[in-house]
Amino acid sequence: MEYTIINEQVVFNDHYKILKAEVRYETFKGETITAERLAFHRGDxxxxxxxxxxxxxxxxxxxxxxxxxxxxxxxxxxxxxxxxxxxxxxxxxxxxxxxxxxxxxxxxxxxxxxxxxxxxxxxxxxxxxxxxxxxxxxxxxxxxxxxxxxxxxxxxxxxxxxxxxxxxxxxxxxxxxxxxxxxxxx
Known part of the structure; x- marks a missing residue:
């Protein structure tokens, strides 16, 4: 299954970061979903x-x-x-x-x-x-x-x-x- 990250950007940057991206990914039925997602980025x-x-x-x-x-x-x-x-x-x-x-x-x-x-x-x-x-x-x-x-x-x-x-x-x-x-x- 494939995915694509489109236009990822940092929307908040302090001690931690918040990332925002448009994502496109294949579904289990073989279709495609495109959606906006946020991620709390704090590192490993x-x-x-x-x-x-x-x-x-x-x-x-x-x-x-x-x-x-x-x-x-x-x-x-x-x-x-x-x-x-x-x-x-x-x-x-x-x-x-x-x-x-x-x-x-x-x-x-x-x-x-x-x-x-x-x-x-x-x-x-x-x-x-x-x-x-x-x-x-x-x-x-x-x-x-x-x-x-x-x-x-x-x-x-x-x-x-x-x-x-x-x-x-x-x-x-x-x-x-x-x-x-x-x-x-x-």
Missing amino acids: SVAILLVEKESNSVLLTKQFRYPTTQHEKGWLLEIPAGSMEKEECPLACVKRETLEEMGYEIEQPDQLFNFYTSPGGSTERVFLFYAKVSKHQKTEKGGGVEDENEDIKTVKIPISEIQEYLQNKIMDAKTIIALQWLLLNQ
Whole structure:
């Protein structure tokens, strides 16, 4: 099946971008649809599920997320994550983000998946990684980058309590995917 992007343009450009385009694509019946579409363009990102060996716990972040205030939430529990810089590979980015947010140096995490966060409206792909860490790998304080106004708290959740957290305390999709993967593969 074929598609054509016609007249794509940036219609909003601030911290993130919004793209607008006319698209033409083949239908499953062999016809053609032409329509205008918008896309929230924020670039690709990485996320990592960290398991601390000594405590048999997952290491999560807790931080303020403005968009969730639309649903009366402010702070979310999430796996560490961050946006990729231009020309940065996912592995380099996940190492950088793990050090900045959690303070842990990691060597060779396993890449589990990559997926779209909301393919009907966003261009973002998330590259999801997994690593086991030891306390001696914590070489920096973590907590985020002050220049970026990050204020990140580390939260340890025993693996034995993950199911309870999934029931009512985890609202972030990438974190749910990662924790479900852990429960299926531990």
